[in-house]
Amino acid sequence: MSDFKYVVSDCSIIDTFTISPGNGGGTLDAAHSNERIELITLDPIIRKSKEVIMVxxxxxxSYSMFIPAGQKITSSFTIVGQVHAxxxxxxxxxxxxxxxxxxxxKESGKYVWQMHIRSDSKKISRAFPKAKMIWxxxxxxxxxxxxxxxxxxxxxxxAYVRLYVNDVKELEKTNAPIxxxxxxxxxxxxxxxxxxxxSIPFSVSYANMMQGPEISNPSAICS
Structure with missing residues (x-):
């Protein structure tokens, strides 16, 4: 747990994840040369919870995200939040x-932040659906x-997806398969x-994570 830090202050709850070479979720990650350090807030099988997404x-x-300046991405992919079925x-x-x-x-050191979606209407999925970048x-x-x-x-x-970043609407997509x-x-x-x-560590912080059927607005960040 040295790679995960949980901080509570007067107006912020901050989860900081630092992934290091060798972090993994088990034999499947190791077999595919993947690394992960992630948090799920509950057992997804408990469908009555408000923290489970229903079709x-x-x-x-809602949350706030912080990436320390000066970090480099050398991985072929890096995911910083995902919805799994x-x-x-x-x-x-x-x-x-x-x-x-x-x-x-980018070469400038700035980051490109994307949203990818996948879908499969077949009753049994025999192959991995291709990802589509929509934002x-x-x-x-x-x-x-x-x-x-x-x-x-x-x-x-x-399906429907709407995204605000810093209170500005960035995306609204309707009638999509997700x-x-x-x-x-x-x-x-x-x-x-x-x-x-x-071969190098990477850190991301998340503050005031809220999820559920009701609309919520993240609280201000404070130290």
Missing amino acids: SKDYNI VEDRDDIAAMPPIMAFVLKQ EKTIEGGKWYKIQLTLRTSPRGK GYNNDNPSAYWQFGIYRRSS
Whole structure:
């Protein structure tokens, strides 16, 4: 747990994740040369919880994100937040996330922050669906960014996603396919860092994480 730091102050709850070479989620990550240090706020099988995303229901995720300045990304992919469906037993193993925030880096050192979505309307998924990038924004290290995300999943083209960053609407997409046609019609949010193996550490902080069916606005950040 030395790679995870949890800080509570008068107006902030901050989770800081630092991924280091060799961090992994088990044999599957090791077999694919992936590394992760992530947090799921509850068991996604407990579908009655307000923190589980149900198909065709609006769900809101609000928080602030901070990437320290001067960090380098050397991984072929780096994910800083993802929504996973609860897989069916007959689906291909380790289905990729239905929505993911992907982080890349420009030569200038600034970051490109993207949203990728996936869908499959088939009852049984035999192959990994391709990701579709639907939004991107250039951001800088050393600054807090406030995120307000509303997501409604639907594998048949009735999904909805809306994204605000620092109180400015960045994305609103309707009638899109997002998600899989699963027997268990639920998904869950996990945040932290998931990446291809790298020789250097990388850190991301999340503040005042809130999620549920009600719309929420992250509190101000304080030290």
